[in-house]
Amino acid sequence: MxxxxxxxxxxxxxxxxxxxxxxxxxxxxxxxxxxxxxxxxxxxxxxxxxxxxxxxxxxxxxxxxxxxxxxxxxxxxxxxxxxxxxxxxxxxxxxxxxxxxxxxxxxxxxxxxxxxxxxxxxxxxESSPEHTLHKAAEAFREVTGMEFQAMGELEYYVISDDEDVFPAQDQRGYHESAPYAKANEFRTRCMQYIAQAGGQIKYGHSEVGNFSLDGKNYEQNEIEFLPVNVEQAAEQLLIAKWVIRNLGYQLGYNVTFAPKITTGKAGSGLHIHMRMMKDGQNQMLTNGVLSEAARKMIAGMMVLAPSITAFGNKNPTSYFRLVPNQEAPTSVCWGDRNRSVLVRVPLGWAVEADMCKSANPLELMADYNTSIKQTVEMRSPDGSADIYQLLAGLCVACRYGFEIDGALKLAEKTYVNMNIHAAENADRLNNLAQLPDSCVASADYLNRQRKAYEEYGVFSPAMIDGIVEQLRAFDDKNLRKTIEDYPEEIQKLVTRYFHCG
Missing domain, CATH: 3.10.20.70 (Glutamine synthetase, N-terminal domain)
Structure with missing residues (x-):
């Protein structure tokens, strides 16, 4: 049947x-x-x-x-x-x-x-990628009684010969259509192949970044997935990156998921959306507002955010994307529909209006449970991430929020309903914790917060030691300050880590 x-x-x-x-x-x-x-x-x-x-x-x-x-x-x-x-x-x-x-x-x-x-x-x-994530998901279920689900927003640049016809407006490529967007057909073929491989895709579109450099056209794209069991979410992201690279190679395009592509242009993130499910019901809302459980989940991410970069921001160019006064976050805070914060609560269809009927007067009133769509989004990770480590780390952080005292007060304290980078909000910014500015700093945070990740045997000590050693080997403690005013040095760094993750 x-x-x-x-x-x-x-x-x-x-x-x-x-x-x-x-x-x-x-x-x-x-x-x-x-x-x-x-x-x-x-x-x-x-x-x-x-x-x-x-x-x-x-x-x-x-x-x-x-x-x-x-x-x-x-x-x-x-x-x-x-x-x-x-x-x-x-x-x-x-x-x-x-x-x-x-x-x-x-x-x-x-x-x-x-x-x-x-x-x-x-x-x-014990230290394998997929088993670490499995242990994280099981520990979350044991502590909360809920299933942890996730999905990724996979951003990448497609690089092709610059044809100099129907040029796109620099850094204005968001949701652009052909012929100004040149890689739309490539993206839709990628989506088809990813879906055939089991990926649950939500949608795809062109992104903000587009520019020409040295006779090449650089066009940023995004494929976003539907929330699924966190282990399946990791599998489909891993396969998606493999598909995009292989099809790019087949068609003569270069593709990069690198967090920074060049100075002054949009970097690529790997934003992760999360939700908690129980008996098939989304637990993120109560009576149309963010639930207590969701705020505890966010509190855990607020505490462990600095060390999550050890899994989600794995090379020095990551920290040229995570700079103040850009759309990528640097302050540890959260808010509704706010793209200047670390954890965003996106629009969740919590209103009772029937927008479908409003747009289509011939339709009958819909009785659709839109609460299933609510997620929260972590905005710091990028394409250098180890996908299994990142999702396991987020799973640990969200579980941690249910285990610490005063989680709801912490969530209230770190809530921001303003543009955190605006000059008039400088005092508020100064009272917030900041994300690490280098791989070395990220490693130090992970080493200090490692107990939370090692609880329940999720991350093995050997794995944490290996990540810390790997990050410290970049020796980039002062790198951002040293070369931030030298574009040619930044470009050398970008070239070195162009095919990360």
Missing amino acids: ITEHLIMNANPIVVALQKPAAEFTKADIMDYIVQNQIRMVNFMYPGGDGKLKTLNFVINDLAYLDEILTCGERVDGSSLFSFIQADSSDLYVVPRFRTAFLDPFSEIPTISMLCSFFDKDGRPL
Whole structure:
């Protein structure tokens, strides 16, 4: 029987099997492979640099297919993660069947799946990206009784030859249409491929940033997702970045998720929206206003915001985006519909007006529960983020708000209903905590606040140590002050970290 959620599903494996991806079994995958003459299987998993790695298998016969799907394969963990030593480097990778998708770029019919890491004893690797996030989600559920959901706003620049026709207005590309926006067709093809791979997309559009430099056209775009279980949210962001890069390469475009692309132009963020669900109901609102639970969640982020940058802002160029008096946040505060704050409460359809009927007089009055749409948005992360670490860190911070004393008072104290960067609000700004201004400072905050992340065994001490060491190695404590007035030096830095995350 075809259910409502399977009608028009973009994933051809879901359509063929007539079941949601979450219910895929090994038998389902094998049956699909046989029925559709699939010749190869790819195992995919993130390394310590946050990028997807790939292991290719030719399907020799059904027995071999059954073997790799059941047993997984052995990989060299020390080549993937800095915290794994060469003398104990062997790890297992085992596919998660729910992530199966048809590779849109392979000429040979191929199914790809994301994998989980296991140690020599067959236990989930404590420091692996996906298991860390799983532990964070379970701890959140244990403490709050709710499910943590998230989705990302994935911003990136598409770089192509400058044709000098229908030029876009500099830094005015927000929601621009063709022909002034040149990468719209590329973006929609990316969206199609991401959806076919299981991504739950909300929408896509061109973003503010656009400019020409050295004969090249730089155009900023964004693909935004729908909120889903936080583990699924990480999977779809990881696959989306892989799709965008591969299609860009196929079509001759360069693509970057870098937080800073050049001086004086819009940087790219990776804003994360979050909500809490219980029995299928959104817990972010009570009688149309932000709930107590939501304000506790925000309070936790206010406390741990400085160390969250250790997961979401992973190279020195991140801190050239997080500068005062820009749209990217620097002060630890939150507010409604306010883009100068760190955590924004976006419009949530909390009004009782029937806007659909107002726009379409022939429609009957709608009875639609719009409270499901309310989220809160963390605005500091960018494309250098380790996606699993970032979402795990946010999950920890939101849980932490339920565990600290005085969370509601802290939320009230850090609430801002003004443009925090306006000159007349300088006194208010001076009373707010500030985000770190370098990787080194971010590492120091993580080291001071590490206990919160290590509670419930979510982040292993080895993982925290590895992140701190990685960030301190950039040695950028005074870098922003040193080169902020030297555009050519900033450009060298941008070039070095152009393909981050």
